[in-house]
Amino acid sequence: MKQDKVQAAASQIESRFVYQDDEELDKGFDWNQMKRLGKYMRPYAKQILPMILFMMAVGALTKLLNPLLIAYAIDHALKEGDGKLLALCVTGMLGLYVIQWGANSFRIRYTNNIGQKVIYDLRHDLFSHIQQLSFRFFDKRPAGSILVRITNYVNSLQDLLTNGAVNLMIDCVQLAGIVVILLFFNVKLGMAIIITVPIMFIVSTKLRVKIRRSWQVFQTRQSRINAHLNECISGMKVTQAFTQEKENIAFFDEMNKDHLRIWNRAATLNTSFNPIIEVTGAIGYFILFLLGALLVQRGEITVGVLVAFATYIGNFWEPINRLGQMYSNMLVAMASSERIFEFIDEQPTVAEKPEAEVLPQIQGRVSMEGIQFEYEPGRHALKGIDLEVEPGQSIALVGHTGSGKSTIINLLCRFYDVTEGSIKIDGHDIRDVTLHSLRSQIGIVLQDTFIFSGSIRDNIRFGRLNATDAEVEAAAKAVRAHDFIVGLPQGYDTEVQERGNVLSMGQRQLISFARALLADPRILILDEATASIDTETELKIQEALKTLLAGRTSFMIAHRLSTIRHADHILVLDHGRIVEQGDHEALMRERGIYHGLIQAQYRLLQETG
């Protein structure tokens, strides 16, 4: 009964956690992708080509000569009982093996090295490109899917770009060499054996594709488990607060069972590979010895040649097997590179004009004229905003949730381009200036203050990377953050983790103020934190704000009464329109939306004491 309950809960919860597996990971062969990948290898072609030629020579020498030596030793040294000649042949064989071993080790190191450089270049391009992409791109994609492309997909090209390409050429030359030698020795026996090659190749390739697919399914299950774990750990507080632990365990158990089942299937297929390939290989030997013995009897070939043939067959399977593996890797690489290039081809929706000028040092005058904006076609987030802001003025944006406050700020920083109308700073249309010169003159303090892993000092210095320690401390002092920082175990050198878990909300805000002050922008944007903070911190933040805002044009999405009241100009937004504006007193007299919002805040303050 209890089990049934848990099962029912698990199926309910299943509809709550929805994990989208990344797109299918199998693609047909595509020359265009190969060409684009080839471009990444081109800079290294000069380095790698002589090595390939050298390896081909060594490969041919060792792989092709060894069986010939065996045949010679059997047909001459053994037959004639010539010990010296036999010793010479054996030494020769040994020498060839040593050369082969040395050359292989060298090649693996060399190709890995170059392959890693290619991977480095690709990852660099991808990451640099993603840095340029506009917010619209990130709106549509979960961070996980971007991460997978930079790490997993690029890694999956590794095999192809390192040993794969070189092996392919070496294997092809070796196979061709063996075919020529076999046909040269005996056309009939040679042909009979060559016929088995396609069988071997098809079986090996088909089987590998099957095995690979089953591992891919396994990987998607693994990613699901990871995604679920990630979500559960981040949301642990909510889970425990709503006592959902049992349901979570039941859901995880289902996932875990599925994971095990898929692993079993993949592992079974995997272990069947070698026996099946051996059986296919045995067909080749069967033909060889059946037909070979007949030809030896008839005197058409010697025993030495028969043994040499057997060795060549052995040498045959290795490259064919590798080619099968290579083909399978190539299909994965096709799918991965398609995803990677899809990102690289993605153009920023907020593009810089080729003739964009550098925005000169600004005073901070902002004008918005008839701004309309939609995130998605047909859904207006802003419906005609007109605004004139003088340098040094502080503007508070207030309004119900979803009224368009953040959107105004997103447009001012040009994270998105307006659908209609224009935004000018000191008379320059922000679409006509370079993004760097625009954004570097606007400072932003977000509600969800982002603290990077590193020291407190580094986190403040993020505002201006070349700031001296003294400047960092002066900024911290100005925003009243110094006192709590020196109280930390290592003061300014205290290491904080990503998102700043060791710091309180108020402390994080003060650090972000110091960061913004250090950057010293003429325009400052502030998305105020909504969380209630104790009166002492609130006072500190108000004082810090005064310092921060002095002499700057500022836009604040304001939630606190104290902040709103002190603003020079208050804009009340509703459904993407400015419905009321003026200073606090004037708006209170109007008794409109603003009055309602302030009354609600007073009531809340009174109720919460």
Ligand SMILES: Nc1ncnc2c1ncn2[C@@H]1O[C@H](COP(=O)(O)OP(=O)(O)OP(=O)(O)O)[C@@H](O)[C@H]1O
């Ligand atoms: N990235 C986005 N993609 C699509 N629609 C969006 C996006 N961001 C906001 N919107 C929509 O645009 C409208 C305005 O949103 P905006 O974030 O500007 O509101 P807001 O006033 O800042 O709200 P809040 O006070 O809750 O932060 C809302 O209807 C919202 O659903």
